[in-house]
Each structure stands twice: as structure tokens, then as C-alpha cells.
Amino acid sequence: MKTDFSLFVELLIHSGFPEILTYGLKKEQNLEVGHWVWVSLGRRAKPQLALIINIHDKKPPFKVKGVEAHPANFKLCPVSLENLLWTAKYYCTPPGIVLQSTLAKEFPRYLEHLYNPPKRKLRTFSPDCDNPQAPPPLNLEQQAAVEKISPLLAGDGFRGVLLHGVTGSGKTRVYVELVRQHLEQQGKVLILVPEIALTPQTRDNFQRYLGEPVYLYHSNLSAPEKRATWLALLKDEARIVLGTRSAIFAPNLNPSLIIIDEEHDGSYKQQDPAPRYHCRELAFHHAYKHGALVVLGSATPSLESYQLAKQGQLHLVELKKRALNTPLPEIQVVDLMAQAKQDKNLTLSPILRETLTEHLLQGNQAIILHNRRGFATSRQCLNCGEILQCEQCQVPVVWHKQHHGLLCHYCNRIYKLENPCSCGCEEFEMGGAAIEQVEEEIRQWIPQAKVLRMDRDTVARIGASEKLLNAFRQGEYNVLLGTQMVAKGHDFPQVQLVGVISADLGAALPDFRSSERLFQLLTQVAGRAGRAQQGGEVILQTRNPQNPVLQYALQHDYPAFANYELPLRQELQYPPFKKLLAIEIAGKNLDRVEKLCSYWQQVLAKQKDIEALGPAEAFIAVIKGMHRRHFLLKGDNTQILRHISENLQKTTPEAMQKGLNIRFDIDPMGFV
Template identity: 40%
Template sequence: MAQQQNLFDTTPPAWELDDAETKLVARVVLSTGPTGEFDYLVPENFADERRPEMLVEAGRRVQVPLGRGNRPVVAYCTQVGLEPVAGRRLKLLAAVLDTSPLLTPRMLELGRWIAEYYLTPLGQVLEGILPAGVRGKAGTRETTLFSVPTRVSANFTRLDLPEKQAKALMVLAASSKPLAMKQWMARAECTAAPINALRKKELVESRVERIDTDPLLEEEVERRAPHELNTEQAAALHTIADALESREQQTLLLHGVTGSGKTEVYIQAIEKVVSYGRQAIVLVPEISLTPQTVGRFRERFDNVAVLHSHQSDVERHRQWKRIAAGGVQVVVGARSAIFAPTPHLGLVVIDEEHETSFKQDTAPRYHARQVAIQRTKMDRVPLILGSATPSLETWHAAKAGEYRLVTLENRVSDLPLPTVRAVDLRDMDHRHNRGAISRPLYQAMGVALNDGGQVILMLNRRGYSTHVQCPSCGFALKCPQCDVSMVYHRAANQVTCHWCDYTELPPTYCPECKDANIRYGGLGTQKLEAEVRARFPKARVLRMDTDSMRRPGSHEQALDSFRAGEVDILLGTQMIAKGLDFPNVTLVGVINADTALHWPDFRASERTFHLVTQVAGRTGRGDRGGRVLVQTLSPDHPAIVAAMQHNYRMFADNELPDREMLGYPPFGRMARVVVRGKNEEVAQAVASGFAEQMQATESGGSVIGPAPCAIAKLREYYRFHLLIKAGSIEQLHATLAPLAGKLKLPDDVQWIADIDPIDMM
């Protein structure tokens, strides 16, 4: 091992060692606190291979003394080996916290890559890889386990014990593994008295361990046979099978229109993987992780594990252990499931790969797609990226030959794509169209409902009114902690900031000029629901957004009701736009396609195209066909036009030249540095200092800014950001190098660096 930084001070315990000595040294990273790797001596009792549950090895957590006060802290052991320790004063490692490694050597290697790529301390990365329920051993409890020492079992004939004690001792000796008190009492058919007597006579030994509580039973699912593939699907599967048999890493883009049967191709590819005795990981957006999605896999595979953020720590820990044991065929989960501890990985699939939810918004700020590419390279297995609307980064890589492009041009059973029509809100007579639903959309809804069809309405704005404003003086009600408008929620009779959750009672008059005619303007899903119920009083209406879906299981219950035909009109935010397959939906209405079109974000057009295309794909999935009406003030915008024509290539061909001209991804690499502070001038000064340091690197990267963020104040902090653009990841890292060291910052000033940023707000 190369010598690393040590945690050293002059207070005991520290030992000066002879020049010739080598000792067993553990290298660790701290889960919090100082960064870097630190060396500790391994005491002999933690190096005894006869006691594997106490052994120090890479991947286990340990407890080490830190600083002058020897404060005990948790650390991750990353390496153990004999090392010359001449002249070094090293502290002794204090305890081993795990009875087996929580991280395999391969996952430690992946963690190091994430730390280097995303400029995040390794200890923080490892904390992010392991779910809290796994670290805390959720669902286990401390239990005393009893066994018979060898010295006792070899001398049974010499022991003179009462009958009950003798029977209890014989039962314990006959057990193949240590027994807990209740187990021992049940098998020996005795009370605790004879057992306690044996303990006093020191004829048994005990140790305290954490053991599993009773696991939950899996819900039984009816098995289904594979669907017959059409010609396009069969060709796609053949291409994937070639990649599987190559036993090399390949990234494949499965580009298929909505309803083209991508999921069936994934499943049949995974069936091949399972037949080889290997495992697959399938990532889906959290919003799409419904029983419908998971059910498709459970209908086809015997052992499916699910990992997502809404699970309890107990369930998450249980699923993690099942996966690590090798008994799981398929892991289905959201972003963090890319870290599932599959011992025999054979394939990774990322469905709806364009989804922004695959990017983590807290440290480590990884993108699951980028991590999946690296993990599949390490394991030499294929990666499938699937989408009807791939991210432009993925599409460009496929067109450039870096990824293998596989296309599904048609829907299954040759069902036609729905017709899409724009409703130009500029042409509306607002004297007769005061609500959210235009006359053409109202009429189309009436026809669909009269024919027994179902309707989906999408509006990507929560609440009732999106802003509160005084018509007399122009005052706009903003959050006192954030530079954003407060949203009025009529059901709760409160105004809320959707960024920090600050709430207060709505004003009855203008706080500035005292005018009583304060107006509640803008349109949210709650106001849309009220209008739909008023205009279609006989229709059964259901709203789905984060406000109405707070109870556990409410999301699944809502979709089950809609699938069963108990709901006629489903309205909501983007959570209803993706991954849902309801053949009886004959009409989709996009209430306002422009909500994200003009954001200060170079991906605004791409997001709009994705959303409109995806929600349009929710209809026309049955024999009855379907249609889509898109209400917009920008019917001629290239993203809207391409979405209405279901033409991804048209959108990409129009958007990519602009990206190339400006050096934006995929034609360059980007990072975003955000500085925030309670004092606006101080925060701006720190951001300016960062810009000067990075500009002085002469690394080839360009630094733009600093400038106030689109949301200039958030949770009482003023925010400034810088954009760094470079031709390669190496240039990007070199430009950011001045920020990698220890920086002395004023109090209350914080900063983050986001590699490959998705959120520009």
C-alpha cells in the first residue's frame, strides 16, 4: 500500500513501532467528517479468521477513534493488508460493526469511480450506495445465541446433571447452529430454569447477534406465458441476444414508439439471462414503479425483488439480503436499484431512460444511466436503454455509433398512433372560454364519454391558483423564504410554497395597498378538477397529483379504479403521463403544453417534447383508437409540432444543431456550481472568487457567470450559479480542480458542484 494520510495525535492510544515491523493495517474512509483515506492498526482479535463475524475486511463498517479526543466514528474499510509501519504512529481500530461485508470489491470499485467522476468524498458515496435500512440492519433484533463449547461436548459422560439440565444440554449440542433462548426452550421442552442453571455452571457459551425477524410473505401472482413477438420485436430481441452471447459490455438504445412492446422485449431478453443462471436489474422511473409494472415481471419470473424509496427500512433490508444471497432473478427498482448487490449480473435495463428522475439531486449527484454504463463495463454485460423519446445525449451517442441502435417503428398489432391536433389558445374567444377547457376539448370530451370511453387530462401545475396578485398596485404574494410565488390550495384554504413547504392563510386584501380586490390567478390541477366536475356533473372524476396521493397505496388504488372503469376522467400532473396502459382511454387532453417551454433551461424544449409525446401515448392502445388535443399558445414551436407528429427524428434534427453551436451536451461536457448564503453580497463574492480561480486554470474549459439562479432565493438562502463547459470530462475536472481542495468560506456560505446537471433552476 502507498502511504496515506493518517489520523494522528499525541494522545493515547498511539504506538511507535520498530523500523523492521510490518503490521496489519486497515484503510478506511469516514462516512461523515474529514475526507480522504486513513490508516488504522488492526488488533489481533479482529484478524482471527476463525472468527469470521469479527474479521476486519474491505466492505465492512468499523468504528475508529477520531481526533484528539478519540471520538468514536463510523468508517468504511476499503482495504486491509500487511504494511511496513516504521516510524508511523497509528491508532488502533476500535470495533467491527458488520458480521459480513456490506459492499463487495466490485461495488467498492464502482464507489471509487463515482467519487472521482462526481467529485464527491468516497465515504459519502458509500453511504449513498447502501440504503439506510441495510446500514441499520432494519428488521433485525439483538438476540443472545447459545452453543456448547468443545471442551464440554467432549466430556458429556463425566457430567453429573439433573435430568432437565442434561436434556437441555444434549438438545443444544445436537443443534447444527446456535439457538436463541425461545428456540432452545421449545426444543428441550423446558422452562428457563435449567438453562439458567447451565449458564451459571459455565457449561454453555453465549454471544449477542442481530438476527432477522420474520419476513413478509410474497403476494402470489398468476403466471403468464410469453407473448408472441411481431417481426420488429423479434429482430430487436435477436440483436440483444447477440449482445448477451458476446459476454462483452455493449450499450443498446431500444427506440420504440409508445405502445410498441418494448417491455415484452425486455422480459424475453431477461428470460434468456435467467436461463444462463444470471440476474438482471431493471430501472424504471419512480413514478412508473406501479403494481402494473412490477406485476408484469412477477407474472413471468419466480423470484423478483423490488427496491424503491417508498419501502420501509425493514422491507428494503430484506430485499437487499435476498438479492445478495443470489436467489433473485430480476431486480426492479428506481434510480438507486443500480447498486443492487447482484452476485451474478447478466443484464441491466433502463426503461424511459430520458426521465430526469434518474439523476440524484443530493450528494452524490450521480445519474443512474452513467453509473449503469460504468457498472456494466466492470461486469462485461450489456446495457439496454429504452425510450420512445430518448435523451438527446443518448440519441447522439447511438447515431455516432457509440451505442447500438435498435428501433421499433410500429405499435403492437399494427395499432395506429393516435391523431394529435393543436388547439391554438391565441385564437380562442376569451369572452366565451374563461375556463381551462377550450370548446374543442369540451366537445371531444363529451363525445368520448358518450361513447363509453375514458379521458385523461394532463396539467403539470399543482394547487388551485398558481399566483396571488393585487390588480391595483401589482403586489404579488411570494414566499418569505424563497423568491417564488405562493400557490393557493382551496381545499386546505392556505397558500403554500412548493419549494420549501412554507404555508400561511391566504390574504383577504392586499398587504401593500389594502385593496380588497386581490385576485387569485393561474391554473392548477385543483381548479381544473373543479371545472371538470362543474361541466361534466355526471362523470366520475379523479385527480392524481402529489397533494391527492399522499396516503400509502393511494397511487395504486387510483390506477386500479381507473383500470376497472370506475373513473371516467383522470386528471393530474406528469405522474399520469408515463408508463400507463389503459386500452379504454380514447381521448387525452393536454391543458397547457407551454408550462415548461420557456423556462431558463437549454433542455426546456426537450422536456416539453418528452411530456407531450408521452402523454399522447396513453391513448389509442386498444381497438377503439384514440385522439389527442394539445392546448397551446405556441402551436408552431418545433417541439410542439414534432410531438404532434410523433416524430422524434424531426425534433432531434431541429434541436441538435442549436446544441452544437452553443457547445451544450451532447457536444460538450457541463458542470454547474451553486453557491448559497444568508448574505446576498457575501454569496455573490464567493461565487465570483470561484469563477476567477477556475478561469485561471487554463484547462480549456469555459466558465460562465456567476449569475443569480432562476430561483434567486430558496429557503432563506441567496443563490448564485456558474456554468462550466468543456470538451471532455477530463477538461471539466481540471477546470473544477481549485474547488477540490479545502476552501475557507465565510460562515453560512455553502456550495455544491453538479456534474452533468439536469436541474438548472
């Protein structure tokens, strides 16, 4: 076979091969960067689908094989390709891994559909958007917001807006108007929401008023829906895509308007596996590099975004009133320390119990938040006091009545409740009331209650949360009891009471964002109350009523919270004032983990321009038998941090790193 090539292509294998590979190209093949080709790879029998990312004429010092053009002749647009390669670089992840993580596993089949549609009839899916309705008129505040933002819709380069609107202020109505105007300008729109469960409601809102198909993009689509979205993208027919985190990679969409709703939400950050990206960062990059308007919406903006707005890098647009002119809910604080003596074993204070009963008797709905899964969070031996921990993870196991045992929340291992303690004793005290216990208590004390529990244990199945939320919206239940899941952007007009069983949970976590999270959670869950009428009522139970964060949430005073929290961040040199890189080293062999840690500690100590904290035991020191140690690096920009992490790995003998799990996380969000 003749192997004389005049051109060479660098390409990425679609199925996740980390390295960039070089193949030969014949001039007459007429292929360009972005085209998909077939190649043979090593000893793999099947040809592999690959993406051309570069073409050059420098002959490599090794023999190369040729490529075969894919008959679909599909090309990934330069913008999508650039974003992909930037993601790889920014998040220290091999580009082949980024490519794989952004493609549907059916991608090869979708490509085939482009030139060779299947003969057999496929179940089709077409978004229903006939008979659009006129949207409700904008109120004065919404009108003013639209007037401020719409001049930014057309233009070049980066444009960014922080839309800070109190809960129930009708941010979605503003988005609809912006999208409508932008479609008239022939723009394309990407809308991100933090939860799959929010996508149906949000899609209906947009389609109803725009009369334009809104394509869904998330990890839980039915096969026909997924195909419809992907084919629309590949054929360049999609003008509006709505999705969760992964939709930021919707190929060839090249949006000129990106809306990130509830932008503060932690789900916009991918934790594992790599690339550990944040949607906001990718949206900013896209806007800087390719030109777009980014609209970040929230009632409780992340301090990163708020600081950017304060510095004038984002336009700050505010909605201070609720859309229907209902007042913000009245918040009442119940001091659990003062209550503790009377009912030690109950989770609901008398006042919460009575208020809940009243509301249910009046036919209202209520949301109760308790951010702890299971029935009781610990099993303590009455003889020796030992708290039962998971053998592999060194965390207390949680009693779940639903699962008939004690469950480890890190490795999902279940222990029998009646297993004796290591001292032989078989009598225990179950501590830390969790959500199943609250459920039992409500059923027991309030006969009118029809309780719907929503947490990771009840919505494990696909589509379950959507069904449950609909059932609640339609009034089949009158109490929605849930973990933080229920705090996110849902609109339940009949909810008049929100109760928080413990406003203190999470405050003790070793995370510089724990105050911010608490403020967000309380404000967001309180915001579910009284959206349609009267303003509603919120009852917060706490052991620490003087906590300033709680006080700001009570007064619905975000700026005061930010003014309290930002100086603390600055003093301690945390974001938004510094950039962070977290390094986790994990392994079964503790000696090897510690050896690498002390080696890196010495290397890091010599680095200028950064501050390196650690190595420290992770908050949960052992998970699934893996010992975990952390470094936290602070620097002025991610470039410095990235540079250091690359050098760390390059200059350390491979034998020291072998067999250990080493995880680099730029802009980390969780520290457990």
C-alpha cells in the same frame, strides 16, 4: 494495550463519515478488502460499523486503533466497491457519503440476521411467482428486436443498446424475452423504472412470465419487503432486481444485464443531496469496467443517448409500430389565442369539453394533463398590481384551495389568502389557472365525469399513487387529471382521449433541455391514448401552434425532432456535445456570496480548455432566505471539469467559503 500492527486498513464508516480512516490490522485476523468490521471512532461510545476499502503495510505517522471482525463475515464484492469509489470520484463526493447514501439504514440489522436470525417470528415476504404463464407471442417487430439484441447478452466488456420504441410498442415484452434468455445463461439482471408507482405493474409482468422472484428496490418498500430484498442480495440469492434510481447501487448484485426503461426520464438523476449521480452514467461505467449489456428503452430517447446511437456507440434497435397494431393516436391542436375571446375564464376549450363529454358518454376513460399544482398560480393586487411573492424565496405563491391558502412551492410556507397587499388593498385578481381549477371546471360542466386528481398534493402519502392508479385502472373513475406524473409509462387500456390544457408550460424555463422536455412530455402523454383499441385521440391546447417542437410531437416524428434540436445544441455547445458542471453558491449574506463569486470568476477566467458562464442570479434568486448564484462550466470531458472544481475549493481561502452552501453538480439536469 499492545498496538503493534503489521498491516493497516483504510476504511469508511457506514453511518456517513466523509473521510477515509486508517486503523491497524493483525495478520491473523484474515480480513480482506470488502469486509465489514467494528471500530471505535473518536469519543463515540458505540462501536461503528465500517467497510475495508484498502489494506497496506505502510505505517502511518500517528497512533492507530485496531478493528474487530464482524461475525457475519460479509464481504462487499469488488465490483460493488469499485462502482462506489468511482461514483465518489466522478461526482466529487466523499466516499463515506456515497457509502451511506447507498445503504439501507437497517443494514446493520440485516448483517446481524445473516449469522444470528432473530428468534421472534418476523413478518415474511416472498414474491409470488408460482405457476408461471407463457407470455404472449412476440410480434414480428419484437421478434426482430430480440434477434438483434440477444447475441449481445453474452460477451465481455461494454455492450449497449438503445431500444427506441413508439409508445405502446411493447418494449416490456422484449425485455421479458431478453431477461428469460439471460437467466438461462446464469446472468443477473437489474431493471430500472422511473417511478415507484410503476414497480408493482412491472414486477407482475416479469414474475408472471419468468416464474422467478423479482426483488423490489426503492425508497418506499414495506419493512418485510425491504428485508426480503436486502437479505436476498446479501446472501447472493437475488437474480432479478427491479427498482427506481437507487437500485443502481443494489449491493453485490453485479448485474450482467441492466435495463433502464424510459431512460429519458429526469428521475434517473439524483438532485440532492450528493452524490448527484445519473443512473445511465453509472450503468455505462459498470458495463465498461465490469462487462455488461445496458439496454436503454424509450419512445423519446434523451438526445445524449440518441447521439451515442448515431455515432455507433450504442446499437439502435427500433420498434416503429404499436404492439396491437392500433394506429398512433390522432392529435388535434387547439389554438388558444383564437379561442381566448370567447371564454377567458375557462381552461377547457369548447372542443376539448365536447370531446371529453362524448368519450365519457361512450364509457371511455380520459387523461387530462395540466402541469401546474394548486388552483391559481398568482395573486395580483387590483390597486398596485403587485404579485404576492414568498418573503423568503422571491417566487409567486400559488393559491391552493386544498390547503386553504397561498403556498410557496419552494419552502412550503402558507400565506393567508385574505392578507392585504403591502399597499393595503384587499382586492385581488387570481391569475394562472392551475389543476384544482381544471378539476372544478370538469365537475361543473360534465356531470358524467368522475375525476381523479393526481399531483404532489394528492399523493403525498406513502403508497397513495399506487392505490389511485389502480382505482382508475379498475374504472372507479373515468377522468385522470394530473401533472406530469400521469405521463409516465402507465398502461391504461380504456383511455381513449388525452387532453393537454396547455402545451406551452415549461417552454419558458431557462433550461437548454426545455424543448426536449416538452417533446417528451407531449409524446409520452399522447402515448397513453388508445393503447388497446382504435388508436385514440389527443387534444393539445396551445398559444403557440407554430412551435416546431409541437409539430414534431404531432407527427410522432422523433428523428425529425432530434435533427432539429441537435444542431442547436451543437451551436450553443451544450450536451451531448459538451459536458457540464454547475456550481451553485448560496448564503444568507449576499455580500459574502458575491465576494466568493467574483473571486471565482477571476480564477475561472484564467482556465484554458473550458468555458465558464456566470456568475448569474439563479432563476429563483432567493430560496428560504438564501441568495443563490450560479456558474455553468462547459468542457470536453468531466475530468477537466472535476479537476477545476477541486482546485477551486482547494486554492480558495477557507474563510471565504465558510458558512456558504456550495454545490457542485456534474452533468446537471435542472437549472431553476
